[in-house]
Amino acid sequence: xxxxxxxxxxxxxxxxxxxxxxxxxxxxxxxxxxxxxxxxxxxxxxxxxxxxxxxxxxxxxxxxxxxxxxxxxxxxxxxxxxxxxxxxxxxxxxxxxxxxxxxxxxxxxxxxxxxxxxxx
Numbered sequence: 001x002x003x004x005x006x007x008x009x010x011x012x013x014x015x016x017x018x019x020x021x022x023x024x025x026x027x028x029x030x031x032x033x034x035x036x037x038x039x040x041x042x043x044x045x046x047x048x049x050x051x052x053x054x055x056x057x058x059x060x061x062x063x064x065x066x067x068x069x070x071x072x073x074x075x076x077x078x079x080x081x082x083x084x085x086x087x088x089x090x091x092x093x094x095x096x097x098x099x100x101x102x103x104x105x106x107x108x109x110x111x112x113x114x115x116x117x118x119x120x
Contacts, residue, residue: 018100022077024070025096028063032090050098057081061089076105
């Protein structure tokens with residue numbers, strides 16, 4: 001009789017196990033019709049729901065949300081922007097990332113950045 005509550009507890013604990021995932025949200029604004037004034041830096045804001053990154057990129061003049069993909073490669077999250085046209089424009093981007101397990105690197109296009117949590 002004592003084994004039933006223990007077995008039930010074990011089943012509930014294994015059912016709550018989180019599987020690895022990566023989700024992204026994107027907000028963007030076109031700021032120029034050329035890419036001459038692009039700032040290559042980015043800002044990061046971390047909270048309970050994940051991280052928010054703000055940066056600029058030179059993308060298709062008719063860029064759409066569907067042209068961004070996010071994938072996990074080991075302990076790196078890779079953001080890939082699909083470029084279809086030769087006509088490029090400058091965009092301000094806000095990317096919200098939610099991932100499990102924690103990642104240590106972020107790759108945007110061909111640039112990889114170490115992600116160091118506050119307090120470590």
